[in-house]
Amino acid sequence: MRGSRNTLPWPSFVTVWRIAFALAVLLILAGLSLSLNLHPRTYVLLATTTSARDSGLLDYLLPFFETDTGIGVRYIAVGTGQALDLGRRGDAEVVLVHAPDAELVFMAEGYGRCRSPVMQNEFVVVGPPDDPAGIFGLTNATLAFSKILAAHARFISRGDNSGTHIMELRLWSWVGYTPSPATDPWYEESGQGMSATLGLASQLGGYTLSDDGTFLVHAASLDLLIDVRHDPPLQNFYSVIPVNPDRHPDVNVDGALAFARWLVSSRGQGLIGAYTVAGMQPFHPNGEDRCGP
Amino acid sequence: MTAPIALEGVHKSFGPKDVLRGLDADIPAGEIFAIVGPSGVGKTTTLRLLDLLLPLDQGRILFGGRPCAAGSPEALEHRRRMAMVMQNPTVFRATAFENVAYGLWIRGVPEAEIHGRVFAALDFVGLLDAAKEKADHLSGGEQQRIAFARAAVLGPEVLLLDEFTANLDPANVRLLEGAALRFRKETGCTVVIVTHNLFQAKRLANRVAFLLDGRFVEIAPAAEFFETPSRPETRAFLTGEMAY
Amino acid sequence: MRAMTDISEISQIVGISLLVAGTSTLIGSVVGIPLGVLVALKEFRGRNFVRTLAFTFYGFPPVLAGLLVFLLLSRGGPLGFLGLLFTPLGMIIAQSLLIAPIVMGITISAVTNVSRRLYDTALALGADGRQWRVTALHDARVGVLTAVMVGFGRAISEVGAVLIVGGNIRGQTRVLTTAIVLETSQAHYVEATIFGVILFAIAFAVFAALQRLQERGFV
Numbered sequence: 001m002r003g004s005r006n007t008l009p010w011p012s013f014v015t016v017w018r019i020a021f022a023l024a025v026l027l028i029l030a031g032l033s034l035s036l037n038l039h040p041r042t043y044v045l046l047a048t049t050t051s052a053r054d055s056g057l058l059d060y061l062l063p064f065f066e067t068d069t070g071i072g073v074r075y076i077a078v079g080t081g082q083a084l085d086l087g088r089r090g091d092a093e094v095v096l097v098h099a100p101d102a103e104l105v106f107m108a109e110g111y112g113r114c115r116s117p118v119m120q121n122e123f124v125v126v127g128p129p130d131d132p133a134g135i136f137g138l139t140n141a142t143l144a145f146s147k148i149l150a151a152h153a154r155f156i157s158r159g160d161n162s163g164t165h166i167m168e169l170r171l172w173s174w175v176g177y178t179p180s181p182a183t184d185p186w187y188e189e190s191g192q193g194m195s196a197t198l199g200l201a202s203q204l205g206g207y208t209l210s211d212d213g214t215f216l217v218h219a220a221s222l223d224l225l226i227d228v229r230h231d232p233p234l235q236n237f238y239s240v241i242p243v244n245p246d247r248h249p250d251v252n253v254d255g256a257l258a259f260a261r262w263l264v265s266s267r268g269q270g271l272i273g274a275y276t277v278a279g280m281q282p283f284h285p286n287g288e289d290r291c292g293p
Numbered sequence: 294m295t296a297p298i299a300l301e302g303v304h305k306s307f308g309p310k311d312v313l314r315g316l317d318a319d320i321p322a323g324e325i326f327a328i329v330g331p332s333g334v335g336k337t338t339t340l341r342l343l344d345l346l347l348p349l350d351q352g353r354i355l356f357g358g359r360p361c362a363a364g365s366p367e368a369l370e371h372r373r374r375m376a377m378v379m380q381n382p383t384v385f386r387a388t389a390f391e392n393v394a395y396g397l398w399i400r401g402v403p404e405a406e407i408h409g410r411v412f413a414a415l416d417f418v419g420l421l422d423a424a425k426e427k428a429d430h431l432s433g434g435e436q437q438r439i440a441f442a443r444a445a446v447l448g449p450e451v452l453l454l455d456e457f458t459a460n461l462d463p464a465n466v467r468l469l470e471g472a473a474l475r476f477r478k479e480t481g482c483t484v485v486i487v488t489h490n491l492f493q494a495k496r497l498a499n500r501v502a503f504l505l506d507g508r509f510v511e512i513a514p515a516a517e518f519f520e521t522p523s524r525p526e527t528r529a530f531l532t533g534e535m536a537y
Numbered sequence: 538m539r540a541m542t543d544i545s546e547i548s549q550i551v552g553i554s555l556l557v558a559g560t561s562t563l564i565g566s567v568v569g570i571p572l573g574v575l576v577a578l579k580e581f582r583g584r585n586f587v588r589t590l591a592f593t594f595y596g597f598p599p600v601l602a603g604l605l606v607f608l609l610l611s612r613g614g615p616l617g618f619l620g621l622l623f624t625p626l627g628m629i630i631a632q633s634l635l636i637a638p639i640v641m642g643i644t645i646s647a648v649t650n651v652s653r654r655l656y657d658t659a660l661a662l663g664a665d666g667r668q669w670r671v672t673a674l675h676d677a678r679v680g681v682l683t684a685v686m687v688g689f690g691r692a693i694s695e696v697g698a699v700l701i702v703g704g705n706i707r708g709q710t711r712v713l714t715t716a717i718v719l720e721t722s723q724a725h726y727v728e729a730t731i732f733g734v735i736l737f738a739i740a741f742a743v744f745a746a747l748q749r750l751q752e753r754g755f756v
Contacts, residue, residue, distance in 0.1 A: 007401035009668060010391070010675045024567045027560050031626030035619060045623065054723055059707075076623065076704040090612035091622050193722045218724060248612060344661055373663040383654045386676055395672075396662040443662065 043072035044255040047084075047092035049163060050193050052238070053077035055121075055213030055282055060275055065262055071255045080163045087111055087241065090248030093256040096263075098238045099163050112241040113257070114291035116264050119272050119283045120237045123167055125228040126198070126215055127153075127207035135207075141231045146175040152186040154206035158197050159189025167234065168209045198222055211236060213282035220278065238283075240264070242291065257291060264289045295322040295450040295483050296357030298343065304351035304507075305338055312338055314507030315352070325477060325484040327498035327515070329491060331535065334504050336487040340453050343485060345372050373400060376444035377453040381460065382436040384428040389420060392428045392439050396447045414446035415439075418472050434465035441469055445476050452476065454486040458493065470497060491531065495519055503527050546708070551735060553625060554712040557699065558692035560629045565636030565692075566685050572637075573644030573684075574670050588645065594638035600697025606631040607701050623704040628712075631698040636688040643687060647680025648673050679751050686747050693740055713739075 008014045052058055053075070062073045076083075076092065080099045086092040088111045096118065097103065106112050125135065125144050133153040135144040148155055157179060158165040172179055181187050188206070190197040194214040201208040202222040215226070228234075240263050242256035262268045264287030272285045303316040312335040320326045328336050341347045343354065345363040353360040361371050376396070385392050393411045402410070415421045418438040423431060428439055437457065444452065454473065458466040474497065477484050488494050494501050494515070501518040503511045503526070511524045522528050529535040569591075575581065576588045608614050610622040610630070621627040651673045659672045674681065696714035703710030705719060713736040720729035 007398060007668075008671045009395050009398040009664070010387070010671060011398065011404070013675050013678070014671065020563060021567050024560075024563045027629075028564070028626070031560075031624070031629065032619065032621075035621050035624050035626060050722075074623075074706045074709055076706060078704075090617075195724045196722055199724050221724070251612075346657070346660060369663070369665060372661075377661040379654075379658070379661070381654075383652070383658045385655070385658075385672070386678075395659075399663050399668050447662070 042252075043074055044094060044252050044259050045092045046073055046075040046094050046096060046259070047082075047086040048075055048077055048096040049080050049083055049098065050077045051098070051162075051164070051211045051214055052096060054193065054195055055211070055217060056277065057213065057272070057275055057283060061268075061271055064271055065259060065268075068267065069258055069262065071258060073259060079161065081161060087243045090243060090251055092243070093248070093251040093253070094240060094242045094259055096238060096240045097163070098236050099166070100237055100239070103239055103241065106241065111244055111247060113244045114260070115239050115241045116260055116288055116290040118238045118240050118263050118287045119269075119285050120235050121211055121213050121283050122229065122231075122236055123164065123209055123234040124212050124215060124226045125207060126201070126210055126222075126224045127227045128201075128205040129223065129225055130205070131225075131227065133207065135227045136225065138228045139230055141171055141209075141228050141234050142174050144228045145171045145177075148207055149175055149177050152184075154186050154204060155188070156197055156201040156204065156206045156208045157181075157187065157189045158194070158209075159191045160193075162194075163236070164194060164209060164211060167236075171209070171233075198224065211282075212280075213277065216277040216280050216282055237286075260291050261289055263287060264291075295481055297321050298451065298483065298485075299355040299358075300343075300352070301355065302352035303339075303342065303349050303354065305335070305342060305347070305349050312507060313342075313349075316504075316507070316509055318502060318509055318512060320483060320485065322483055323477070323481045325486065325497055325499045327494040327501045328485065328487045328504055329489065329494050329501060329530075330504035331530070332489065335507065336504055337455055339504065340377065340455050340485065340487055343451075344375055344377050344453055373447075374449060375451040375453060376447050376449035377455060378437075378440050378444045378457040380456040382433070382440035384431075384436050384439055386429055387427070388425055389415065389428050389431065389439050390424040393442045393446050396443060400447070410446050414442040417445060417476070418442045419468065434461050434468075437461060437465065438469065438472075441472055445472070448480065450482050452482050452484045454484065454488075456488055457486075458488075458490070466493075473497065491519070503530065505530070547732075547735070549708055550711050550713060550716050550732070551739070553710065554693065554714075554736075555739070557625055557628045557632065557712055558689060558695075561632035561636055561692045562640075562685060562689040564629065564633040565688050566640050568633070569637040569640030569688070570644050570674070570681060570684070573641040573681075574648055574674050576641070577645045577648040578670050578673060579666065591638045591641045591645070594635075595642050597635065597638070598697070599635050599691075599695050600701065602635050603631050603698030603701035606634065606698065610702065622702065623706060623710060625703070625710060628699045628703040628710060631702045632692050632695060635695065635698065636692055639691060640684045640688045643684035644677075644681050647677040647684065650680070651676050682747060682751055686744060689743060690740060693736065693743075 058075055066072055080097050080102060083095055083097050084102055084106050087095040103115060107115050125141055133148045133151040135147050138144050157168055179187050181189050190200050194210055195218060197208055198210055198215060198218055202224050240260045242260045243251060245253040269285035269287045272283050275283060298320040300316045300318045303313055305313040328339060330336055342349050345361065345368045348363045356371060361367055385395060390411055393414050394407050397407045397410060412421065415424055418441055420435060420438055423435065428436060458469050473484065486497060498515045500512060500514050502509045505526055511522060511527045522531060576584055609616050610627050611617055655676055659669050664672060694714060696718060699712055700715045705711050705715040713732050717729045717732045
């Protein structure tokens with residue numbers, strides 16, 4: 001009896017295998033076709049920072065854009081450095097960050113199509129209610145930092161090279177202090193995002209530097225007060241930059257541009273100004289359309 | 294059609310140990326050929342050489358006058374015309390039906406035909422009701438019957454039985470011996486049976502071969518072998534006086 | 538700040554989690570099991586190399602795999618034209634790379650332990666090499682299912698690779714683990730715990746179901 005020499009035993013077992021294999025191939029092909037068909041993307045991928053997300057602004061704002069224009073926006077919130085890098089690589093088509101020096105470099109290197117200011121918020125110094133460094137009510141953050149230094153009052157830093165952290169380091173440099181958490185017990189680094197850092201400061205009774213938006217979101221659950229605000233050097237400026245289509249031709253160029261222009265339009269600016277958290281307005285629109293027709 | 298088997302000067306060593314040192318035998322088609330001898334003398338090795346599972350060191354094995362070597366391209370085809378039932382059955386982790394169907398699946402027999410043949414084989418060993426049972430839940434005797442059905446269902450031209458009723462109770466021994474004889478009667482296959490049970494050899498065999506020191510010291514028709522053995526070694530072995 | 542208590546959003550997250558973890562486990566198994574069987578049973582050139590490779594990648598840090606896949610799938614990278622960064626398929630690719638060695642390694646152990654006597658039996662019944670390998674796999678199927686279970690466990694609880702490659706985008710690439718990270722970073726501990734409980738429940742349910750299959754000695 002000569003049958004095929006290659007027939008396998010356990011036919012039902014083998015069938016399960018073949019089904020699994022076919023299913024795997026099917027799923028991969030389906031996934032590929034889905035993503036390959038989205039060239040160019042029907043949505044806009046925005047790279048932004050965690051503070052824009054944590055303040056709740058984006059979740060509030062983006063649905064309006066989608067309703068107004070029919071263009072979907074997906075955002076990735078990462079550190080400023082990575083957000084700009086995603087723009088360089090073309091993995092994101094529009095960037096919304098608050099790091100003017102880095103933004104200018106980005107533009108100078110030719111990665112951005114145009115750069116429009118959108119809004120500003122500010123950094124505030126917050127601290128425990130008992131205020132051991134005696135800085136409550138000051139309007140000069142540099143002075144406040146020098147008092148914290150003098151009192152060796154506990155201070156919690158982001159320690160993560162975020163925009164906030166960079167601002168904090170600049171303030172320390174103005175009072176002539178180089179943070180050394182290894183040798184100074186009163187200075188600690190959380191290495192985490194703003195919300196977690198605020199939580200830590202609240203628990204340990206320490207001071208920290210925060211953007212006002214995130215602080216307002218969490219204020220009710222924190223044992224901290226705003227000590228210093230409205231200090232001009234602590235103003236935090238956000239810009240929107242669609243990436244340069246010459247560098248990355250196959251991104252959603254039109255969508256990115258539409259988004260950037262919408263943010264600085266009267267509609268977008270009005271919505272930004274209307275956004276409140278805990279009764280306060282964290283972002284102040286100061287937009288200008290520098291992305292001309 | 295079953296062909297005669299011949300062993301010519303077969304030598305086999307395992308490392309420094311020379312197990313077989315020149316086996317010669319001619320087994321006509323359809324014969325029941327028993328191999329007896331002391332433990333460890335090489336009976337199982339002989340069967341495995343016949344089944345082309347092991348390569349031999351010297352000599353030849355011929356099927357129908359044509360030599361065949363283990364590992365050669367024709368070996369697989371020849372092996373598929375033989376079936377071996379071993380001591381201490383190893384059943385697959387599956388139902389009795391699937392166990393018996395295994396050899397048929399391997400040979401590409403169509404599913405419809407497999408059904409009928411498997412049930413017939415299970416019936417042959419009296420296990421028709423157990424078809425859907427998990428084989429590893431069955432008793433030792435039942436597992437051995439499955440092993441036999443598994444071999445028989447393939448319609449082998451040569452049936453190799455290696456102590457296939459060892460460790461079984463008398464009822465199962467009888468049942469399996471009966472199945473082997475019936476099978477041989479119905480298909481005319483050749484049977485080579487290795488056994489340490491002299492009574493079994495007496496019951497079943499046409500001819501008996503006594504393996505000692507790597508050679509067949511005596512080969513004779515069963516009646517003659519047991520009643521009037523010609524060699525002194527054979528006599529010593531049969532009476533239990535041989536020391537080894 | 539609107540807390541995430543929306544049922545449809547939660548089910549989206551659960552759905553994407555199951556899709557990513559499930560597909561990754563499927564792909565990892567479809568690749569890892571046959572390779573494991575070959576390495577365990579067949580002599581081929583480079584066999585030792587493949588085996589060593591599998592066991593080396595056993596403990597490969599997921600987050601590093603995520604970084605490498607990110608660089609691979611980024612627009613500037615070699616596979617950028619596929620547009621898979623920040624998509625579920627990208628996450629699946631990253632996880633499959635992590636799971637395949639694990640499934641393969643456990644399969645190798647399970648199949649190597651198949652008894653020699655079974656081999657003799659299969660061979661005596663006329664099996665050739667390929668047929669024997671299927672037989673061995675069938676005999677070791679309980680152990681191999683364990684391999685799949687372990688793979689799934691790794692997939693559903695993995696966070697580093699899916700975060701880097703997926704980007705944790707709402708409604709697109711957010712899974713249970715990355716949702717927990719996000720909620721925790723925003724000090725939404727209640728929401729984070731809810732996701733954690735759901736994650737645990739899913740893992741438990743899947744393992745219980747597979748365990749049942751194992752006991753019945755399936756197929």
